[in-house]
Structure formats: C-alpha cells, structure tokens
Amino acid sequence: MASISKFGQYVLLEVHDDTNSLVFSTDSLKIDFDVRHIPGWSRAKISLTNLTQATIRKLSNGVNYVTISTKLHDSPLQVVASEMFISNALEEVQVPNSIFNMYCYSKTRKEYLEKQIDITVEGASLRKVISDCVSAAKFRGVVEPRYFPPKMWDYVPPKPTQTHRGSLLTCLERLGKRGNYRFNVYTDGTKIVLMYKPSARNVSGTDLFYGKNTLKLSTSNLRANPKIGPASLSVISNLDPDIKPATLLDISNLLTIGTDVSATSLEVGDNYLKEAVAGFSIYQALSVQHKGSNWGDTWQTQVAATSPVEGTTMPTDKWWA
Numbered sequence: 001m002a003s004i005s006k007f008g009q010y011v012l013l014e015v016h017d018d019t020n021s022l023v024f025s026t027d028s029l030k031i032d033f034d035v036r037h038i039p040g041w042s043r044a045k046i047s048l049t050n051l052t053q054a055t056i057r058k059l060s061n062g063v064n065y066v067t068i069s070t071k072l073h074d075s076p077l078q079v080v081a082s083e084m085f086i087s088n089a090l091e092e093v094q095v096p097n098s099i100f101n102m103y104c105y106s107k108t109r110k111e112y113l114e115k116q117i118d119i120t121v122e123g124a125s126l127r128k129v130i131s132d133c134v135s136a137a138k139f140r141g142v143v144e145p146r147y148f149p150p151k152m153w154d155y156v157p158p159k160p161t162q163t164h165r166g167s168l169l170t171c172l173e174r175l176g177k178r179g180n181y182r183f184n185v186y187t188d189g190t191k192i193v194l195m196y197k198p199s200a201r202n203v204s205g206t207d208l209f210y211g212k213n214t215l216k217l218s219t220s221n222l223r224a225n226p227k228i229g230p231a232s233l234s235v236i237s238n239l240d241p242d243i244k245p246a247t248l249l250d251i252s253n254l255l256t257i258g259t260d261v262s263a264t265s266l267e268v269g270d271n272y273l274k275e276a277v278a279g280f281s282i283y284q285a286l287s288v289q290h291k292g293s294n295w296g297d298t299w300q301t302q303v304a305a306t307s308p309v310e311g312t313t314m315p316t317d318k319w320w321a
Contacts, residue, residue, distance in 0.1 A: 009293065010070060011031045011033070013048070030295040031047070044081050048102075050098055066086055067082050070241065087105055088102075090103075124162040130194070131143075139168070143191070144193045146196065147196045148183070213246065217251055222238075231307050235249065237301050244288055285304075289302045
C-alpha cells in the first residue's frame, strides 16, 4: 500500500534578479499568496513572515522576479505564478511577527505591454495586425491564439489599412473589442494569450469543444457548490494550478449545481436558465484566482467562466462558408 511521505500544503518561493541569478529561496518560512490571472495581465500579493532585515533589503532593491510553486502531499510540483515582477514591497509589524508583502505583476507587462507603438498596417488581417503590433514592441515571447475560427485569422477586411497607436496592451485590447473579433488578452509567463469568445451560432466553426486545454471538473475536488447562470459559471475548487484563463472547463460530471440568480429572476424570467442547464457543458475560464498558504487552511482556486450565448457579431458568410 502506497504511503504519503510528505503530508500537507507545500509552497516553494524563488526570487531571481534580472540576470536570472537566484536572490532568495525558501520553502520553510510562512508563505501566503494570492495570484490573480485576469484580462490584461496577471498580478499577485505574496506575504512572507519573519524575514531578516538583510533579506528584506535584498528583495526590496533592484529588479527582482518571484516564482511560486506548490504541491499537495506527494503530488508533482506545479508553478502557480511564474516570474512575477516585484513592483512594490511593504513590511508590516504585527507583534510578535513581521509580515513582508510583495506586490507583483507579470514580467510580460513590465517588459512589453506598456511599450508605446505607432504603426500603420497594410493588408490588415488579424494575423498581420497582431504580428506587426508585437514586433513593434519588440516582444520576444509567444502569442497564442485560442478558439479563433480559422478563416477569421487571415481574413482581410474591406478597409485593409489600419493605424494602431498607444501601448501594446491598449492596441491589443482595442482590437479585441471590435465587433468582429471578441477576444480577451491575458499573460501566461512569457506568453500573450488571446482568447476568442464564440457565440452559440458560430461556436461550431471553432475548436472550443475539441480544445487541448479541457479540464473535466469533479465534484470531489470542489470546495463549494458551483453556481451557474445564463452563460456563466462560478467555481471554487481545491488549489489547481492547471486552471488558467482560456482553460476549458467541462461540467458534465458534476453531481450538484446551484444558481447565482435571485428567486425573483427565476420566477419572472421565462426559461431564464434553460440555455445554461440544457445548453453547453463547456465553459471558458475568464478569470482565475489562486490562494494558498503553507501554514494555514487556505488552498483554493476560484474561477469565473462563460459559455457561448445566442447572437452573431460577425459576418458568418465570410468566415464560415
């Protein structure tokens, strides 16, 4: 019979400088983290208890990046936050303890997303616009589009010349809000992830139901009854670093589920939940929060997700012949 040699919530914190040299590492001090992967860029608050003053000075000065890895019992080590830039730090004295708080955001945001660009794109297919924008910002990572209809990516609109000015993030977000495109921008380590949000009428033209990033949710791993609404889902589970924005969540195996709408809405709204309950079982994660501690009870992932809804916002005769 297999035995568990290491029991509990394990957290490893590593800090590197801008030359990738290790500045500090610990898995024994009290570590609390709150990592939020939301549209735009990821951010985090990480707290360490009872650091020495020398270590506090080392972490507070210079350009430093923190990585948080976790595991439960004997499970494999997984990264929850990768290379998050420490933008601010604050020491709080809570007698008899000293709490050192680090406020962090994505390395990709620091190095690229705030760079200003001013370009004119000819033959402005979505592929070319994004390629020219990230090239203008000298972005050296990977741009990963997910769930886009294939024909949309290379479609050249009737007005094939576009001008894009502002920060790289502003240009990408502005592009994602255009009627034809409907995508969110996220950071994932050194990647920029673009998540397309299909409607119920064009979802068959995407790989939403055949995506490689699908996680089948299990009732045994949830910390609360999931809440479902029209084209929306809210889930609180045990800490699961595999859940990130643009991850596909399959709820077909869940045994119980609740609703996040009021009784009044259910009484007066005809078929208010019909599409949510009887419609799609695949949801796209829109925002993800990972919270944990190696000395406390906190160890959870909270997700807000969406599924395709009725409506068409793009000319289907051009992309889905």
